[in-house]
Amino acid sequence: xxxxxxxxxxxxxxxxxxxxxxxxxxxxxxxxxxxxxxxxxxxxxxxxxxxxxxxxxxxxxxxxxxxxxxxxxxxxxxxxxxxxxxxxxxxxxxxxxxxxxxxxxxxxxxxxxxxxxxxxxxxxxxxxxxxxxxxxxxxxxxxxxxxxxxxxxxxxxxxxxxxxxxxxxxxxxxxxxxxxxxxxxxxxxxxxxxxxxxxxxxxxxxxxxxxxxxxxxxxxxxxxxxxxxxxxxxxxxxxxxxxxxxxxxxxxxxxxxxxxxxxxxxxxxxxxxxxxxxxxxxxxxxxxxxxxxxxxxxxxxxxxxxxxxxxxxxxxxxxxxxxxxxxxxxxxxxxxxxxxxxxxxxxxxxxxx
Amino acid sequence: xxxxxxxxxxxxxxxxxxxxxxxxxxxxxxxxxxxxxxxxxxxxxxxxxxxxxxxxxxxxxxxxxxxxxxxxxxxxxxxxxxxxxxxxxxxxxxxxxxxxxxxxxxxxxxxxxxxxxxxxxxxxxxxxxxxxxxxxxxxxxxxxxxxxxxxxxxxxxxxxxxxxxxxxxxxxxxxxxxxxxxxxxxxxxxxxxxxxxxxxxxxxxxxxxxxxxxxxxxxxxxxxxxxxxxxxxxxxxxxxxxxxxxxxxxxxxxxxxxxxxxxxxxxxxxxxxxxxxxxxxxxxxxxxxxxxxxxxxxxxxxxxxxxxxxxxxxxxxxxxxxxxxxxxxxxxxxxxxxxxxxxxxxxxxxxxx
Numbered sequence: 001x002x003x004x005x006x007x008x009x010x011x012x013x014x015x016x017x018x019x020x021x022x023x024x025x026x027x028x029x030x031x032x033x034x035x036x037x038x039x040x041x042x043x044x045x046x047x048x049x050x051x052x053x054x055x056x057x058x059x060x061x062x063x064x065x066x067x068x069x070x071x072x073x074x075x076x077x078x079x080x081x082x083x084x085x086x087x088x089x090x091x092x093x094x095x096x097x098x099x100x101x102x103x104x105x106x107x108x109x110x111x112x113x114x115x116x117x118x119x120x121x122x123x124x125x126x127x128x129x130x131x132x133x134x135x136x137x138x139x140x141x142x143x144x145x146x147x148x149x150x151x152x153x154x155x156x157x158x159x160x161x162x163x164x165x166x167x168x169x170x171x172x173x174x175x176x177x178x179x180x181x182x183x184x185x186x187x188x189x190x191x192x193x194x195x196x197x198x199x200x201x202x203x204x205x206x207x208x209x210x211x212x213x214x215x216x217x218x219x220x221x222x223x224x225x226x227x228x229x230x231x232x233x234x235x236x237x238x239x240x241x242x243x244x245x246x247x248x249x250x251x252x253x254x255x256x257x258x259x260x261x262x263x264x265x266x267x268x269x270x271x272x273x274x275x276x277x278x279x280x281x282x283x284x285x286x287x288x289x290x291x292x293x294x295x296x297x298x299x300x301x302x303x304x305x306x307x308x309x310x311x312x313x314x315x316x317x318x319x320x321x322x323x324x325x326x327x328x329x330x331x332x333x334x335x336x337x338x339x340x341x342x343x344x345x346x347x348x349x350x351x352x353x
Numbered sequence: 354x355x356x357x358x359x360x361x362x363x364x365x366x367x368x369x370x371x372x373x374x375x376x377x378x379x380x381x382x383x384x385x386x387x388x389x390x391x392x393x394x395x396x397x398x399x400x401x402x403x404x405x406x407x408x409x410x411x412x413x414x415x416x417x418x419x420x421x422x423x424x425x426x427x428x429x430x431x432x433x434x435x436x437x438x439x440x441x442x443x444x445x446x447x448x449x450x451x452x453x454x455x456x457x458x459x460x461x462x463x464x465x466x467x468x469x470x471x472x473x474x475x476x477x478x479x480x481x482x483x484x485x486x487x488x489x490x491x492x493x494x495x496x497x498x499x500x501x502x503x504x505x506x507x508x509x510x511x512x513x514x515x516x517x518x519x520x521x522x523x524x525x526x527x528x529x530x531x532x533x534x535x536x537x538x539x540x541x542x543x544x545x546x547x548x549x550x551x552x553x554x555x556x557x558x559x560x561x562x563x564x565x566x567x568x569x570x571x572x573x574x575x576x577x578x579x580x581x582x583x584x585x586x587x588x589x590x591x592x593x594x595x596x597x598x599x600x601x602x603x604x605x606x607x608x609x610x611x612x613x614x615x616x617x618x619x620x621x622x623x624x625x626x627x628x629x630x631x632x633x634x635x636x637x638x639x640x641x642x643x644x645x646x647x648x649x650x651x652x653x654x655x656x657x658x659x660x661x662x663x664x665x666x667x668x669x670x671x672x673x674x675x676x677x678x679x680x681x682x683x684x685x686x687x688x689x690x691x692x693x694x695x696x697x698x699x700x701x702x703x704x705x706x
Contacts, residue, residue: 150581151580231510238609
């Protein structure tokens with residue numbers, strides 16, 4: 001029996017408590033300052049309000065002020081927040097994590113320096129740790145196509161635990177594996193984190209075609225826009241693969257669960273796709289941001305801003321060619337310059353020829 | 354102005370007449386013995402009954418007995434039938450095609466020798482030609498994510514013209530390119546044909562998860578089975594890529610329009626997906642074949658039979674390892690042995706580890 005402490009009580013962090021508790025492990029779920037109502041609800045009757053489900057016995061919910069108690073003696077310390085919470089998580093975990101713990105993150109995304117150098121979020125978490133503490137723990141992350149609610153209702157889900165240390169990955173995979181939660185491991189930490197970030201970029205693109213169809217009033221027609229979406233998906237996958245190569249990940253990571261698999265599931269719906277749909281309907285992105293979806297967490301938009309923004313200095317420095325990443329560059333112009341829907345097809349796949 | 358003669362008047366062959374005629378070319382559409390009613394309808398008032406649309410002026414429809422007249426003086430001779438019609442097309446085209454014509458095929462699939470050696474269908478077409486005629490024409494094919502009806506209503510569609518001869522590809526692409534029909538070219542003929550065949554295999558697999566959800570009565574629930582479908586898609590893409598390498602295609606072809614793009618669009622629906630859904634609901638495949646979908650053309654099932662069947666001799670000969678292609682092998686056991694739904698997750702991605 002192991003003890004797992006999770007900082008963050010969102011739907012994904014909470015969904016992961018199902019395989020853990022069903023394997024007999026003890027889970028301490030700690031809400032952030034944004035999760036107070038969630039924690040109160042779980043403490044009251046076990047219900048996670050956003051997930052719409054009761055958590056298992058074996059999950060104990062804690063408010064943030066009780067985090068020290070929750071993390072005391074944990075074998076595994078998890079960052080369960082989304083990309084917007086990475087600095088919050090870094091600050092808190094650097095105090096809560098003790099030497100020898102296994103750190104496991106579901107916080108996905110990237111940050112960029114001014115010169116376009118990109119960093120995966122587990123590396124951002126690390127910056128909050130003293131060098132001694134950082135080196136005394138193992139660093140791993142969960143990636144792959146996983147809608148939280150589907151995992152929570154025990155539908156088959158296949159993921160990758162990626163990290164630096166194979167022994168830690170084997171240990172962690174053993175804690176989580178069930179007959180519905182299937183876990184592979186990989187030491188291509190960077191490649192998998194790039195995939196986990198980039199898939200959200202292309203999820204936004206996945207909504208554009210449906211938006212155009214809605215604008216034309218043809219969403220219930222016999223023929224919609226799967227050809228359109230498939231071409232966008234294929235170009236997205238090409239760019240994802242190229243990014244992995246560029247940043248030092250293993251290109252093959254773009255093939256499997258952490259690449260096309262995660263892109264596929266993320267393209268099937270969700271907030272990023274919906275934001276893309278609005279733009280496809282003809283709404284300027286600034287209107288989506290400031291009005292139509294005001295206050296909604298859009299990790300894909302943030303990823304476009306970071307990665308698309310980094311392309312400019314990376315191009316100026318000669319790291320990437322001006323004709324590379326045409327879809328990501330176009331999405332950036334939507335987000336930052338309110339560009340209208342005008343898919344640059346002829347630039348895709350190395351240029352129409 | 355060029356003259357294009359097409360053997361076969363199905364929905365895809367007919368959809369391709371839109372970009373051609375809008376570029377000012379003359380198209381002769383020749384029905385097979387199965388297309389008599391379609392040709393009669395187009396001759397009467399221009400309507401293709403299955404497509405539900407009128408063809409453009411510039412398309413002339415011919416019954417099969419008038420094929421000689423239709424192909425007389427053509428610049429381009431197209432095989433517009435599906436995989437089941439490849440021998441029919443080979444027999445007829447070998448008589449209709451004249452030296453110097455460009456042959457362009459949309460007939461996709463593979464055939465296997467007893468020892469598991471696989472042949473793409475353009476090569477099967479060639480066997481009907483005399484060596485002199487075969488060498489006097491160019492051979493090309495259209496692949497990529499293209500639902501016929503979406504092309505016919507002028508929705509953006511991105512495809513690859515693949516073949517042996519770049520000059521012929523450039524000529525053909527020039528005939529078809531419009532502002533909605535975007536054409537790339539590739540001399541990886543084999544890789545693209547493998548993708549065009551294999552994507553139908555994994556389309557069948559794409560229906561299984563939804564079938565299971567229907568069986569459980571949960572298809573209208575909040576949480577369905579995108580995680581499941583994404584993992585199947587990712588494993589399918591891995592196998593498609595490995596097949597390309599095995600048979601001598603360019604592995605990168607599995608990344609773009611001819612790989613993940615075509616798999617994506619084919620997974621979104623259609624007859625192969627529906628057949629998989631029935632199996633997911635618990636129906637033995639023999640019942641799907643003999644009753645529920647009796648008489649329905651299932652190119653995916655045929656591809657599973659051919660490619661899955663070839664895996665046995667290929668494994669015995671040591672060309673592939675027993676642990677390779679676990680999804681394709683499992684689909685074969687569904688088709689040939691009425692295996693029930695029991696996805697071999699732990700064998701995917703090189704084995705769960």
